[in-house]
Amino acid sequence: MTIDISTATPDDAAALAACAAVAFPLACPPDADPDDIRRHIQTQLSAERFAANIAAPGHTILCIRAGDEIAGYSMIMLDQPSDPDVLAALTASPAVELSKFYVHPGHHGRGSAAALMTATLERAAASGLPGIWLGVNQENARAIRFYTKSGFRTVGTKRFRLGNRFEDDFILEQTLPAGADSVA
Ligand SMILES: CC(C)(COP(=O)(O)OP(=O)(O)OC[C@H]1O[C@@H](n2cnc3c(N)ncnc32)[C@H](O)[C@@H]1OP(=O)(O)O)[C@@H](O)C(=O)NCCC(=O)NCCS
DSSP: OOOOEEEGGGHHHHHHHHHHHHHGGSSSSTOHHHHHHHHHHHHHHHHHHHHHHHHSTEEEEEEEETTTEEEEEEEEEOOOOOHHHHHHHHHSSSEEEEEEEEEEHHHHHHTHHHHHHHHHHHHHTTTTTTTEEEETTTTOOOHHHHHHTTTEEEEEEEEEEEETEOOOOEEEEEEEEHHHHHHH
16 A cells, blocks of 8 residues: 655645544544644644644645545744754754654554655655664654664654653664765
8 A cells, every 4th residue: 555645735734633633642642632732732732833833834744645634744843942952952964853753553553654744754764864863762662663663763762841740751763874974
């Protein structure tokens, strides 16, 4: 089966928000406050926020398309991190950030995530930067397994603020082909 993946356009903002509302809670630890999750979805994953990200220079959103719906998406950003924990952990710098990677649960375990990751890493490599990094909740075993299968390795830890509490993340990184020669 062909998996249809392409770059988001402004017309995709509402469908991206709908996909994010279903997939984001799955990335949160089981004891996260449901109100905090709801607020994060409303404020950070709204159609307006997606529209702003689609328009932002250096941000690329890739979508898995299933008819009129979006079954998953990734977002990479060329903005460099300011978190000292991330800066200390990265071995390849400057680096692309894999800021979002979500697949609708109806498409888990079916190869869609792997196809999206391949397309995402190709886009990241085209930036010419030597590495790509991400943060993942330390309790998100499925995502950690998936990222490890996709070539990432754990290089550190950081914290992620969700509502009034901090969640513990791992920092994962991999070298990109374009920069392979410039990294020790
Ligand atoms: C993370 C995500 C994109 C991976 O996509 P997927 O289709 O589930 O990925 P795959 O099925 O290819 O791989 C998942 C792996 O985790 C394993 N796995 C599943 N549940 C697991 C669990 N509870 N603990 C450990 N491993 C688990 C699977 O067996 C598989 O490994 P295998 O291929 O070696 O058997 C998808 O699950 C998702 O969108 N999750 C919700 C959002 C999220 O967490 N995003 C990441 C935010 S950082």
